[in-house]
Amino acid sequence: MTLRKGERATISIQEHMAIDVCPGPIKPIKQISDYFPRFPRGLPAAAARPAAASRPPLSPAEPPRDEDEDVDRLFGAYGASGPAEPPAPRPAEEEAADAEGYESDDCTTLGTLDFSLLYDQENNALHCTINKAKGLKPMDHNGLADPYVKLHLLPGASKANKLRTKTLRNTLNPTWNETLTYYGITDEDMIRKTLRISVCDEDKFRHNEFIGETRIPLKKLKPNQTKTFSICLEKQLPIDKTEDKSLEERGRILISLKYSSQKQGLLVGIVRCAHLAAMDANGYSDPYVKTYLKPDEDKKSKHKTAVKKKTLNPEFNEEFCYEIKHGDLAKKTLEVTVWDYDIGKSNDFIGGVVLGINAKGERLKHWFDCLKNKDKKIERWHTLTNELPGAILSD
Numbered sequence: 106m107t108l109r110k111g112e113r114a115t116i117s118i119q120e121h122m123a124i125d126v127c128p129g130p131i132k133p134i135k136q137i138s139d140y141f142p143r144f145p146r147g148l149p150a151a152a153a154r155p156a157a158a159s160r161p162p163l164s165p166a167e168p169p170r171d172e173d174e175d176v177d178r179l180f181g182a183y184g185a186s187g188p189a190e191p192p193a194p195r196p197a198e199e200e201a202a203d204a205e206g207y208e209s210d211d212c213t214t215l216g217t218l219d220f221s222l223l224y225d226q227e228n229n230a231l232h233c234t235i236n237k238a239k240g241l242k243p244m245d246h247n248g249l250a251d252p253y254v255k256l257h258l259l260p261g262a263s264k265a266n267k268l269r270t271k272t273l274r275n276t277l278n279p280t281w282n283e284t285l286t287y288y289g290i291t292d293e294d295m296i297r298k299t300l301r302i303s304v305c306d307e308d309k310f311r312h313n314e315f316i317g318e319t320r321i322p323l324k325k326l327k328p329n330q331t332k333t334f335s336i337c338l339e340k341q342l343p344i345d346k347t348e349d350k351s352l353e354e355r356g357r358i359l360i361s362l363k364y365s366s367q368k369q370g371l372l373v374g375i376v377r378c379a380h381l382a383a384m385d386a387n388g389y390s391d392p393y394v395k396t397y398l399k400p401d402e403d404k405k406s407k408h409k410t411a412v413k414k415k416t417l418n419p420e421f422n423e424e425f426c427y428e429i430k431h432g433d434l435a436k437k438t439l440e441v442t443v444w445d446y447d448i449g450k451s452n453d454f455i456g457g458v459v460l461g462i463n464a465k466g467e468r469l470k471h472w473f474d475c476l477k478n479k480d481k482k483i484e485r486w487h488t489l490t491n492e493l494p495g496a497i498l499s500d
Contacts, residue, residue: 215317215338216241216277218254218304222321224295226328229486231287233300235270237280238338244306244314249275251308252316256285257301258294259320264388265356265380265417272307288418289357289379289486295323304338315341355456355489356381356417358394360441361424362460362475363482370428371398371475373439375410376484377420384445384453389415391446392455398427399438412446434476435462443489456489 219236235254244250255269266287273279303318317338326332361374375394384390391414398406406427413419429437438461445453460472471485 214242215340216304217335217337218302218317218319219333219335220302221331221333222300222326223331224290224323224326224328226292229288229290231290231300231323232284233268233286233302234284235281235302237278237282238304239278241277241279241304241338242316243277244316245275247275249277250306250316251275252277252279252304253307254281255303255305256287257303258287259299259301261380263380264383287379288377289359291486295326295328298323303341318342355491356443357486357488358441358443358458359484359486360458360460360471361482361484362439362471364431364434364475364479365426366431366480368426368428369430370426371434371439372424372426372482373408373441374424374482374484375421375441377418377422378443379418379486381417381419381443381489382455383417384455385415385447387415389417390453390455391415392417392419392443393446394421394423395442395444396425397440398429399440431476431479437461438463439472441487456491458487458489460487 216238217240218238221234221236223232223234224230225232233256238252238254241250241252251272251274253270253272255267257263258266268285268287270281270283270285273281300321300323301318302321304316306314306316308314318341319334319336319338320342321334357379359376359378361372361376363372363374364370365372373396375396378392378394381390381392391412393412394410396406396408401407408425410421410423413421438459440457440459442457443455445455447453458468460468462469462472464472467485468487471483471487474483
C-alpha cells in the first residue's frame with residue numbers, strides 16, 4: 106500500500122481484532138476465552154477476577170502483573186477440586202437482620218427508608234414514626250424529587266386506613282421525623298395485617314408518582330416495644346384482592362361506659378371512630394353517631410353527636426348521660442349507630458353495635474364490666490356491623 110507524505114497507516118477493526126498488537130512478530134490470537142477464564146458456580150467475587158497467570162505471557166516485553174492470582178490455587182482454596190461442604194447454618198439473629206435490612210439492586214436506584222413501629226397494646230394504637238430516606242430516585246427534571254410517605258393496612262387498603270406525611274421539596278434525602286398513628290388496632294389485626302409503606306413524589310400538575318415501597322407484617326412486632334427498620338425500597342407489588350376480607354368491615358368505634366353514683370346515671374362517651382366505610386362519591390363520609398338506651402317507651406333516649414365533615418377517622422369526644430337506677434341497667438340495651446350525613450336526601454347508615462346482657466363477646470364483657478365497676482370509666486373498641494337487630498335503619 107502506497108502512502109502519501111504526511112498520511113498515517115490505518116488498521117481496520119477486523120485487522121485489529123484478528124492480530125496481537127504487542128511488539129514482536131504478528132501472531133493470531135488462538136482463543137479469546139484465554140482472557141476470560143470460567144469459574145465454577147458459587148465462586149466468591151474475590152476469585153472472579155481475570156487471572157492472567159493461567160495463560161502464557163504475550164511477549165517477553167510484557168511486565169508481570171502483581172495483582173494476578175493463581176487460578177489453580179483459587180480453585181483449591183474454594184473447594185472446586187473436591188466435593189463442596191454444606192455451608193454452616195446462620196444464627197437466627199443474622200437471618201432476621203437480613204430480612205429487615207437486606208441489600209438489593211433497588212437500593213441504588215430507589216433508595217432506603219428509616220422508620221420505627223410501636224404497638225401500644227393498652228390503647229389499641231399503632232405508632233409509625235417515619236424518620237428519613239436516603240438516595241431516593243430522582244423524579245423531576247431538576248434531578249430531585251418532592252417526596253412524601255403514605256401508609257396503608259393490608260388487606261383492605263383504602264382511604265379509611267390511609268395516612269401520609271407532609272411533602273418535602275427538592276430533595277433526595279428527606280428527613281420527616283413524623284409519627285402517624287392508627288387507632289382501633291386489635292391483637293387480631295397484629296396477627297393478620299401487613300403495613301404497606303410507600304414513598305411517592307408529589308406533582309402539582311400531574312398525578313403523583315410512585316418511587317418505592319416496603320411491607321412489614323405486623324406480627325413481627327412485640328407489644329409495647331419499639332422496633333427500628335432501615336430498609337431498601339422495592340418496586341410496586343400487586344395487591345391480592347381475593348383475600349381482602351376486611352373490606353366487609355364497616356369500621357370501628359371507641360366507646361366509654363361509666364355508671365356515675367353522683368349523677369345517678371349511665372355516662373356514654375363517644376370517643377372516636379376508625380376506618381369507616383366510605384359512603385360519598387369523593388371516597389369519604391360525613392359521619393355522626395346516635396345512641397339509644399332501649400327499651401325506650403318515652404322516646405327520649407336519643408342522643409346525637411356533631412357531624413364531622415369529609416373523614417373516615419372522626420374524633421368526637423362527646424359524652425351523654427342517661428338518668429337511670431343502677432339496678433335497672435341489667436334490663437337495658439345500648440344501641441350505637443354511625444351515619445353519613447347527606448344534604449337533600451336520607452342519611453346513609455354506616456354501621457352499628459349493641460351493648461347489653463343479650464350481646465356476645467367483647468360487647469357483653471364491656472357492659473358487664475360497667476355494671477360491676479361503679480364510678481369507673483371503661484373504654485373499649487368495637488367493630489361496627491352492617492346489620493343491627495332492632496335498629497331503625499333510617500334517620
